[in-house]
Amino acid sequence: MIIWNIYKVNMASQLITKQQDVTTLDVSKLGIKGEPEYTNSGIVQKPEETLLTQSIGVKTQEVPEDLVISPTFSGSYIAHHTSILVENVISQLAEWQESKTEDSLIFISNIKSVLEENYNYLRERSENRIFLAYLETIFSDQNWEYLKSDQIGFIKNQLKRFKEGEVNYTELREFSKQLYTQKLGIDKSSKYESKEAKEEK
C-alpha cells in the first residue's frame, strides 16, 4: 500500500509537470518557481515545487522506472477493463450524489476499489495513466469531500468522454487545480453538500 501511495503522489505531480500529447503548459499559472528547463515539445519540465506537491510534502521527482511499462495485456483487454472502470465509477458517483449525506463513504470506497483493481490495466497506456492519476487525486486525501454537485457532474461527463476517446486534459488539469484551491481555501462552506442535506437546513 505504501508503494502505491508514493506512486500515486508521483503520478499526481506528473499531472502538472509532464506533458505528453496535451496542450502547452502555462508555467505562470502553476506558480512554478524555477525556470522550465525545456520547451513544451513533449519533454518533462522540472519545477521545484507545485501547489499539489507542497501540500503532499513530496518534491517532484524523475519519472520512476516503473512508469516505463512493457505491454502485458492486449488492447482489447485493456479496453475491457477501462470500460468496467468507467461504468462503475459513473454509477457509484450517481449513487453518491443521491445519498442523504456527504458521509456516504461506501461509494467512495467502491470507487477507490475499482481504481485499484483496474490500476494495472490502465497504467499500460500513457493516456490512461494520466486519466487514472486524475481520478486517484480526486478520490484521495479527502479531496472528494470538497466536490460540489456540478463538479461531480463534470467528472461523470469526463468519464464518458474518456470512454469515447475525447477527454480534454486541459479541462481536467484546471478542474484538479480548482478542486485543490477549494480544499486549501479558507471558505470551508465549499465542502460538498447533497441537495437533500441543504433542504433539511
Add this chain to the structure above:
Amino acid sequence: MAQDNFSVNKQRIIGQIHYRPTLTSFEAVSKTAKELEEKFQDWIAPKPDSVTLYSANDKKYVEVTADTITYVKEGTQDLSELKEFIEKLYKKVTEESGVVEIRRIGFRKTQILDTSFSFNDLVDLLYKKLYSNSTEINRISGEEIRDMQFVLDSVKNTFLNHVQIGPLKKTEIPNYFSTKFVSRDDMTEVLPDQALFVDIDVSLKDALTTENALEKLAAIIEENERIGSDYLEYLQS
C-alpha cells in the same frame, strides 16, 4: 453489465436419458430407432443393441441402446429438436419396452469461444475471477501465472453440475473439442490462436420417474443454460 467479449466458435450439445434396460428394450433397439429414421441421412449399427442415426452434413446423431437414448449435435444448437427427438424415442421405449426405472438424465454443452483477448489476458482474467485467494496463491507459488484451469463439481438448485473453464491455445483446442464429424487436420484450419473453453454438464440421478423424466430433462437444460450464461456474465463484469 455484460459485454460481448466472447462468441461461439464451436459447440456441442448432448442430451441423454439413461434407464434400467429390459429384455424388450434390448430387443427393440432398432425398432425404437426407426421412429426417427426419416429425420437422418443414414444409420449405423455396430452391434445388435446399438443403433446410431446420423446426418454428417448437419453434424448430429441420435444413438439408441438397450439402456440409453442420446442426442448429439455440433455447430448451431437446436434445443427444440433435442427435446423433440428424445421425447419421441423415450415414449416408444417406456410404452412398448416396459422401462420403468430412470437412472440418470443429463445435458452437457461444450463450447470453444472466440475472443479478442490474448492467451495471457485470458489467464489473467480467469485467474482473478475464479481463484478466490489469489493473494495467498501468489505468495506460495504463483508469482507469474502462465496457465490455469477451473474445474468444479457441485450441486446447485438440486441439480448436479460439473463445470470446466479454461484458456486454450490453438494447439490445445483439438484435445478439448474432439469433433466427430471433421478430421483433425481439417480442424486446425479454422481454429483461433486462443480461445475460452467452457464445458458444463448438468444432471439428475435421484427422484426420477418415467412420468417426470421429460420435465426433468427440460429443467436440466434450462439450468445448464443459466450456469453457462451466468459464468460468462461474471467473467465479463
